[in-house]
Amino acid sequence: MSERDEFLRVAGRAAEAAAELAPLPRAAKDAALHRIADALVDAAPEIVKANETDVARARENGISDYMIDRLSLTEQRIAAIAEAVRKVAALPDPVGETVRGTVLPNGLELRQVRVPLGVVGIIYEGRPNVTVDAAALCLKSGNAVLLRGSSSAYDSNTALVRVMQGALAGSEVPADAVQLVPGTSRESAKHLMRARGLVDVLIPRGGASLINSVVEESTVPVIETGVGNCAVYVDADADVDTALDVLLNAKTQRPSVCNAAETFLVHADIADTFVPRALAALKDAGVTVHGDERIRSYGEDVVEATEEDWNAEYLSLDIAARVVDSLDEAVAHIRRHGSGHTDAIVTTSQPAAKRFVALVDSAAVMVNASTRFTDGEEFGFGAEIGISTQKLHARGPMGLPELTSTKYVVTGEGHLRG
Amino acid sequence: MSERDEFLRVAGRAAEAAAELAPLPRAAKDAALHRIADALVDAAPEIVKANETDVARARENGISDYMIDRLSLTEQRIAAIAEAVRKVAALPDPVGETVRGTVLPNGLELRQVRVPLGVVGIIYEGRPNVTVDAAALCLKSGNAVLLRGSSSAYDSNTALVRVMQGALAGSEVPADAVQLVPGTSRESAKHLMRARGLVDVLIPRGGASLINSVVEESTVPVIETGVGNCAVYVDADADVDTALDVLLNAKTQRPSVCNAAETFLVHADIADTFVPRALAALKDAGVTVHGDERIRSYGEDVVEATEEDWNAEYLSLDIAARVVDSLDEAVAHIRRHGSGHTDAIVTTSQPAAKRFVALVDSAAVMVNASTRFTDGEEFGFGAEIGISTQKLHARGPMGLPELTSTKYVVTGEGHLRG
Known part of the structure; x- marks a missing residue:
């Protein structure tokens, strides 16, 4: 199977998972998040081992000590990552919130309610903890997530996603709701950027050059994050x-x-x-x-x-x-x-x-x-998926509500337009 | 000057106008809108004359009677367009609304307030009334607008924009806040689509092929509108x-x-x-x-x-x-x-x-x-710039609030992060 076909298969499964996940009640999502946290702690030795492969490769490639420290996972760091997942589970569920509601003069009931975005793509650099943080925020807000991390963290990310999928397999949330984009080539990231119709939003997290290339290439709507002067x-x-x-x-x-x-x-x-x-x-x-x-x-x-x-x-x-x-x-x-x-x-x-x-x-x-x-934690959002520097959809620190869209629900009694 | 240079000059002036327009109070914007409505009525004979050129050209090109009816302006239709502008003036101003506000545990005051998007680009087909409707909604929400209508309505649109700019010249709103994209070539629309950094959002209004080409080509964030199955x-x-x-x-x-x-x-x-x-x-x-x-x-x-x-x-x-x-x-x-x-x-x-x-x-x-x-008027929004079928930023009928972004305003007393 070509890398592109493999990507389309993965993205198609994510879209199906998103449809199953969207209507789940908060309790089902929170239970799944706690399963993920438990599984991460249980699998910590296995994850550390996968991480050692990445770290060894980084050393061979002469990566700086600072970057190696960012890349490294220890059992202690994994425990902190699991704790962050539990914190996300404790946050209020944005899905279902009525953003505005009224009865129109003709008696139609109009409600605008929060719904998940669907499939969220994340392209990120560096730290493997983003793999888990981003997945937890997406699941909590009812979204499936396609993760495309740095090739330098590929073994760590693969292990983390395998553990999360294993945890989801015993929950009401479909395991396909968290997946890695297959491959580590530049081309594999492009499949994600061109997946309009399958992926609802793409969030690049990283330096200016990553963000510019995503904005330039992507047909999927993008939320720019993070460059700060x-x-x-x-x-x-x-x-x-x-x-x-x-x-x-x-x-x-x-x-x-x-x-x-x-x-x-x-x-x-x-x-x-x-x-x-x-x-x-x-x-x-x-x-x-x-x-x-x-x-x-x-x-x-x-x-x-x-x-x-x-x-x-x-x-x-x-x-x-x-x-x-x-x-x-x-x-x-x-x-x-x-x-x-x-x-x-x-x-x-x-x-x-x-x-x-x-x-x-x-x-x-x-x-x-x-x-x-300027930070989601400092602003009281509990967690953030990034800081948007664009004006569309979300601006500033993005918490769980920023990972949702809305839907108008209009209820009548056979109302016709005259 | 090349068409691209001319476009950049126009877009640069729009960005400057947007900065002047953004902080204006509602009264200044409403007064400008009433001046526009008056000027349209006064200049109706001149606008009809320009429209006749478009209609004659359309007839030569064998355009259908239905399309010619959509293209045609009469003094009566211009009066209705002016009336729609007055209706927009009567709507509440979304700018400055506090969307959320709180005092954080450390005493920092956090407010999220609505602000204009900046420069809005509209690419549209067919009816020249969109030229005025879109301009009125953008001005009311504090945005400058770059209009790129159909080449079939170029003379009508040119006349309408000239009349609107003339009306603005005597108001607090800068005349450059409403401009046509120069030229009628396909290339001229592309300049608008590639104007990331100068244009904050692009709204295509028209058929599926127009919308697809904008999504494909644009580096400016796009709000998709209108295809309805x-x-x-x-x-x-x-x-x-x-x-x-x-x-x-x-x-x-x-x-x-x-x-x-x-x-x-x-x-x-x-x-x-x-x-x-x-x-x-x-x-x-x-x-x-x-x-x-x-x-x-x-x-x-x-x-x-x-x-x-x-x-x-x-x-x-x-x-x-x-x-x-x-x-x-x-x-x-x-x-x-x-x-x-x-x-x-x-x-x-x-x-x-x-x-x-x-x-x-x-x-x-x-x-x-x-x-x-599903319609902005029916939903009670007073007017709409289009119906978004995407999930980011706005979904469903888009009224004035959907033409805004937000800004966080954080007020302290020398607060430092520990």
């Missing part, structure tokens, strides 16, 4: 201590993630007070500042910023910095160079906060808070 | 008179539209009672029935149905028909052949209605009501 704007009316705290937290609390700050902008009126203290604090924290001419006038260690710096998602201890003459200039910078993820203003001025919130067109706008708060 | 299922427990009324209304009240019925399915237990009466009534109404063997056993006039009939969106006085042995067989038929638009069950059985609603995966499911009710 986030800015902190320190307004003329900022409290300087607050601004320093927010900037340092946003940049250094976890520099490798999408909601870390990559740029700071300072109003000229406060630059003399703020910039020297900020440069000192950032230096102490090991951060390299890439500044414009005005920022560079405050410190010798500041590297000259280029156009690339304004657009960069460093994901490292680097930050771009610029002095602006007005809030509107800060907004224009963010609209031009930002990625529409999260941007923050630090100010004590209510009109400034209001204007910044109104004009910055990003998934999340923070007022006197760190950009690091 | 709708079914009426007459359950074993149907009231026969109700079933006849619903079927006739769904098929014949307006056969050329997407929410008209194209198939009926009858439970075997009620076929002897229902089918003969249905065939007689449909014949009286001028409807040709394309039936399976069991339907054909009830009437000589029934044409043999092929696989194509089950999949057909006739948009004419034709209907496919089949006898099924169970509700589940009806559901399987609909899942396999339907377009996910609207499907109806006629039944007095509560369990049957519940099961049909749960298992049919369509934008709208009707219980004892005509499929013709």
Whole structure:
């Protein structure tokens, strides 16, 4: 069988599983999730063994220690993954929620209710825990999932999916509701991207190049996630201590993630007070500042910023910095160079906060808070499948409701249109 | 300037206009819409003249009288179009609505608020009234719009957009918020489809081939609209008179539209009672029935149905028909052949209605009501930009809220992530 035929067979089974799964009540889905959690713990030695194959291959290929750490599974990490599945089981079921309901003037009852999307495709890089997290969120929201992980984690992902399918086999949820896309070639990912009609949505999780290639190739609707070039704007009316705290937290609390700050902008009126203290604090924290001419006038260690710096998602201890003459200039910078993820203003001025919130067109706008708060857990969603930086369907952290669609149910008594 | 450069210039101006338009209060947008309505009425003779050029060209090209009627504008029709704009002005503004809001345990205030999408592209066929309807809905929801109508209506659309821009020039809404895509070539539509980053969403309105080509070519997120292969299922427990009324209304009240019925399915237990009466009534109404063997056993006039009939969106006085042995067989038929638009069950059985609603995966499911009710006006939305048959972002009739995205606004007092 060709790889494409094999893919179509897998996707067809996923679509059938999705139809069976969609009407299941919460209790059936939660029981299946607990079975998965138990099975993962029981099979931990087997999963670790499969993971060792991936890790050995990664070492042969000279992968960095950091990436190997991300790839590695231990029994302890597997226990944490299982615990995360139990947490998903404990979340409310979004399916069946009435989003809006009314009785129309002609007596028709109109209800818009949440239903599963159907088959969700996930294309992701790196960590094998995503395999389980994504599957749990999809199952809980009544969706079948087709997983296409990194080839570097293929053995781990295969073992994890085998264990999950084994657990589902004894539950009301069909085992085909969780499947790996067959093969590890670039071509195999394309089958998923071109499976319009079989796959209802595709969520790429990874770097900008992965996301761009999915958007370019896919005929399946895509939800873009995760690229974050986030800015902190320190307004003329900022409290300087607050601004320093927010900037340092946003940049250094976890520099490798999408909601870390990559740029700071300072109003000229406060630059003399703020910039020297900020440069000192950032230096102490090991951060390299890439500044414009005005920022560079405050410190010798500041590297000259280029156009690339304004657009960069460093994901490292680097930050771009610029002095602006007005809030509107800060907004224009963010609209031009930002990625529409999260941007923050630090100010004590209510009109400034209001204007910044109104004009910055990003998934999340923070007022006197760190950009690091844009996160499904922090927002109280319990878990997230990713952070959408597009405007369609979902924007910002995506929890369980964002993994659903809706359906209109209209009930009459033989109503006819006149 | 090349057509592509010209397009990029137009789209760039639209993006700037969108940024200016987004924060405007409702009053400013409503005033602009009333100016547009007044200007359309004032310029009616000029618009009719431009339309005559399109109509003359259509006649030369041997276009059918039906299509020429759809294309034609009279002063009376222009007055009706202007009136529709005033109706849009009277609708509530979706922008700024708080969709969800809470105070997080750490004291952060979290609000999810509706914001405009930005720049909306519309690719449409046929009637020039869509030019004004779409522009009005986009402006009201704070979006700039790029319109790409049929080349057959180019002169009419050019005149309509010129009049709308003239009206906007005296308002707070920038005139560039409504623009035509330059050119009439196939290539010019492609510029719009490839304008990811400049255009936030693309809505194709037209036949299946237009929609497929947009989905295939577009890197801009697309909302699919409108293809309707709708079914009426007459359950074993149907009231026969109700079933006849619903079927006739769904098929014949307006056969050329997407929410008209194209198939009926009858439970075997009620076929002897229902089918003969249905065939007689449909014949009286001028409807040709394309039936399976069991339907054909009830009437000589029934044409043999092929696989194509089950999949057909006739948009004419034709209907496919089949006898099924169970509700589940009806559901399987609909899942396999339907377009996910609207499907109806006629039944007095509560369990049957519940099961049909749960298992049919369509934008709208009707219980004892005509499929013709799936419509923004009928649902009480005041107006619609189209009917989405996809599951992402919007499903079913799309009103003003469906032309918005959301933004999270998070307000703290120097909150840091620990």
